[in-house]
Amino acid sequence: MRIFAVHGITQSGKTTTIENIIKQLKKRRYSVASIKDIHYEKFAIDQEGTNTHRHRMAGSELVTARGYYETDILFPKRLSVESILRFYTQDYVVMEGVIDTNAPKIITAHGTEEIDEKLDDTVFAISGRISNELKQYKGIPVINPITDIERLVDLIEEKVYEKLPEFPKECCDVCGYNCRELGIEILKGKAKREDCMIGHENQNIKLFINNQEIPMVPFVQKILYNAVIGVVTELDGYQKGGNLMVKVGER
Amino acid sequence: MRIFAVHGITQSGKTTTIENIIKQLKKRRYSVASIKDIHYEKFAIDQEGTNTHRHRMAGSELVTARGYYETDILFPKRLSVESILRFYTQDYVVMEGVIDTNAPKIITAHGTEEIDEKLDDTVFAISGRISNELKQYKGIPVINPITDIERLVDLIEEKVYEKLPEFPKECCDVCGYNCRELGIEILKGKAKREDCMIGHENQNIKLFINNQEIPMVPFVQKILYNAVIGVVTELDGYQKGGNLMVKVGER
Structure with a gap:
């Protein structure tokens, strides 16, 4: 978007x-x-x-x-x-x-x-x-x-680039900027949308609630990734590198 | 709800x-x-x-x-x-x-x-x-x-009971009824909301790898459920009871 x-x-x-x-x-x-x-x-x-x-x-x-x-x-x-x-x-x-x-x-x-x-x-x-x-x-x-x-x-x-998140710099500065600064650098042609790890294809774990993607800073991505992988690697049927999906329904 | x-x-x-x-x-x-x-x-x-x-x-x-x-x-x-x-x-x-x-x-x-x-x-x-x-x-x-x-x-x-899903009978009749019939039975006091496996606390969590469902015993379901929910409840945009999906793909 x-x-x-x-x-x-x-x-x-x-x-x-x-x-x-x-x-x-x-x-x-x-x-x-x-x-x-x-x-x-x-x-x-x-x-x-x-x-x-x-x-x-x-x-x-x-x-x-x-x-x-x-x-x-x-x-x-x-x-x-x-x-x-x-x-x-x-x-x-x-x-x-x-x-x-x-x-x-x-x-x-x-x-x-x-x-x-x-x-x-x-x-x-x-x-x-x-x-x-x-x-x-x-x-x-x-x-x-x-x-x-x-x-x-x-x-x-x-x-106009794919929407950036709006995190405070304290939460994420993996790209070297805060979100507003990265936006400005992209407009100037000095950075690319892909420099942001969030909401982009190079992000390897995504979370959706009611089909809406919930942005996560890399730190949280890692925790969730480790939490999920930590449990499922021991299961029969687990394939390293396979596409993995966890669904939790309405309670 | x-x-x-x-x-x-x-x-x-x-x-x-x-x-x-x-x-x-x-x-x-x-x-x-x-x-x-x-x-x-x-x-x-x-x-x-x-x-x-x-x-x-x-x-x-x-x-x-x-x-x-x-x-x-x-x-x-x-x-x-x-x-x-x-x-x-x-x-x-x-x-x-x-x-x-x-x-x-x-x-x-x-x-x-x-x-x-x-x-x-x-x-x-x-x-x-x-x-x-x-x-x-x-x-x-x-x-x-x-x-x-x-x-x-x-x-x-x-x-008034916790909202039931509205699935056609072909999609789910685990409780023995379609969703409308189960609602009627609950109102009559002849069934309970817990008879529906969906949208309730006894709801299972599902795991897919390369679109194949990986069966998990309830014990493992609970571990994975707690691992995922434990991380995501703190995120902005988290909705209790929302449909949650975590996707892990190759980078």
Whole structure:
């Protein structure tokens, strides 16, 4: 799963940029999903007076509204991006206005001051209204989201890498960086996604809960690997180097 | 996780019954969640014109709206109850108007004809408006959801069992029944939840090497189970009772 964010103030062309990116990615046969952060204190998708709102008011901790054509799972709290992404399986996830992430970013803006406020090493493109005036800014390409969407999505395909974990450096620095730093090095072309041992093919033990992969730092990978191998090597039928799978069902 | 459904036509006291059940369960310190089935063709929780609606129209296959106090994951399709429940971890899940389930049921009604239409062996209580007139019907207790909520929730605690799987008989009949039949036998007191080998503490752990199941005596099952669970319970993303899979492959 490849994830990236689009940041920009109101009316800078953010949602239009995202719409066109989604359409173009779909045209290229990717599966695409999105997350929208709503910076409005009173936001509530469920209206007062609905039955689901009554469930929630009575104390229901997780409410789902299921219609004929949609299913809405309503968590009564702010989930972290990592928790939300556990529900996602698509090729690309576009995040609108989401700040608590290390993912690569596109900035949309009216002018250069707005860019300067948001510019950091995770930005790989600039788009939105400013693209009518500039072609590049401080070495970052400025691309029109309407007339030049193909080039913008070419750049997404080139730059946006398979999602990295978000571990603190104390938990894992096997690649020599923390996760955010590695992301920046990948964007610069100075490192590769494969330098991360987690969520990649060179990881030899994986853990899934309800079909979602649970990331483990190498230290934990080793403990789990040793725990499993330690038990099963003694069993009749064990093959060294065979593909091994352990399943634990619902209790 | 214990799940049950409440069925009844409009104005039969369905949502009031559910509200009072949720409040009473919470009072008894259970965690509670709910699912509401909306039988209204045009139901759409997200209003036209919002940014999330624009994402969806552009082709986003899964949209999340995250505010300061809620996170709404909007699937643009009808999910099965089994799929929805994968997001749930609470002690009790109350389902309003959900039909595609084998779970025990409470019927709410105005009169006996409405009961007769819905009555089957999965019904363990009747509530709603009819409870002003009757105390029992065809051997099923009729309980007032306002004045007698404690007795209704006592009955829920007594009758509603840990969720059963929903396998077709061809996949599993180890207990001698299919899953729906076993549920009915449990409600009648003629079988126990433990008769199901799946989703219970006596659930076995399975080991596969190169897709071949390696048989393990219960003693070894327990060692491997403890070894795996001992490591993974501490991980972020671990869900008690979730389906767990560990894969070990060649590097």
